[in-house]
Amino acid sequence: MGTTMMIATTKWKFQLRVTKATKQDQSKLERLLGFLRNTKTRKLYLRGMSSRQLMAFIDAAFALHFDSKSHTGVLFVIGGVVVYVASRKQKCIAKSPTEAELVGLTDNLGLVELFHEFISFLFGKPIPIPIVYQDCTSVISLVTRGGGITRTKHMRARVNLGKECFDEKRAVVVYCNIQQMKADGASKILEGKGFVDFANFVQGIRTP
Numbered sequence: 001m002g003t004t005m006m007i008a009t010t011k012w013k014f015q016l017r018v019t020k021a022t023k024q025d026q027s028k029l030e031r032l033l034g035f036l037r038n039t040k041t042r043k044l045y046l047r048g049m050s051s052r053q054l055m056a057f058i059d060a061a062f063a064l065h066f067d068s069k070s071h072t073g074v075l076f077v078i079g080g081v082v083v084y085v086a087s088r089k090q091k092c093i094a095k096s097p098t099e100a101e102l103v104g105l106t107d108n109l110g111l112v113e114l115f116h117e118f119i120s121f122l123f124g125k126p127i128p129i130p131i132v133y134q135d136c137t138s139v140i141s142l143v144t145r146g147g148g149i150t151r152t153k154h155m156r157a158r159v160n161l162g163k164e165c166f167d168e169k170r171a172v173v174v175y176c177n178i179q180q181m182k183a184d185g186a187s188k189i190l191e192g193k194g195f196v197d198f199a200n201f202v203q204g205i206r207t208p
Helices: 002-006 008-016 023-038 097-123 137-145 153-167 193-202
Strands: 054-061 071-078 081-089 131-134 172-175
Touching: 054 097, 071 097, 081 193, 097 131, 097 137, 097 153, 137 153, 137 172, 153 172
Parallel strands: 054 131, 131 172
Antiparallel strands: 054 071, 071 081
16 A cells, blocks of 8 residues: 555656657656565554544646646545545646646645535544645645636636635645655655655655
8 A cells, every 4th residue: 555655657657658658758667666676564553543634635736648648646644644646637738837736736625525514423423623735835725815817618617616615614725845745755756865855755764
């Protein structure tokens, strides 16, 4: 399970190349298989929950694909344990990084609410309002204060959808900087230290 969450972004990229794979894709696939073989002894650490707070990290990479569509990464944490990771291509083209972040956020607010309801059911009692972490201050301003100039009815509907959710206290949106955005590794492919930190966080490995 932990390994699957680690390679969620890479797996999605290969799914897009199934019908048009090249020798370069084969080389990348072999590298991925080598990674899986060399990490088969890695463990997923699940520790006792110190908190019942659901935290959702939602990030987007602008115009990441060849057709200029952006990519969304989602990561849910409860009690310090990563319980859900998703990496998926957005279904509409965003005109700016802010629009890409807005699409990613509003696409997943319903999932945050459903997950919050499910966890409350498991505990048998209400849990705190979920916190949604976002690294784009423009999006936070749009969904908390409203206003702004939205160029299409579609984007205006998304702004109002987010604002309604946060106005009704169904979730709380909080700013976090890029370094603290845990879903970064689910929105784009990371390398080096960035990937190691993401993989360790997903698998519950605490580094000094």
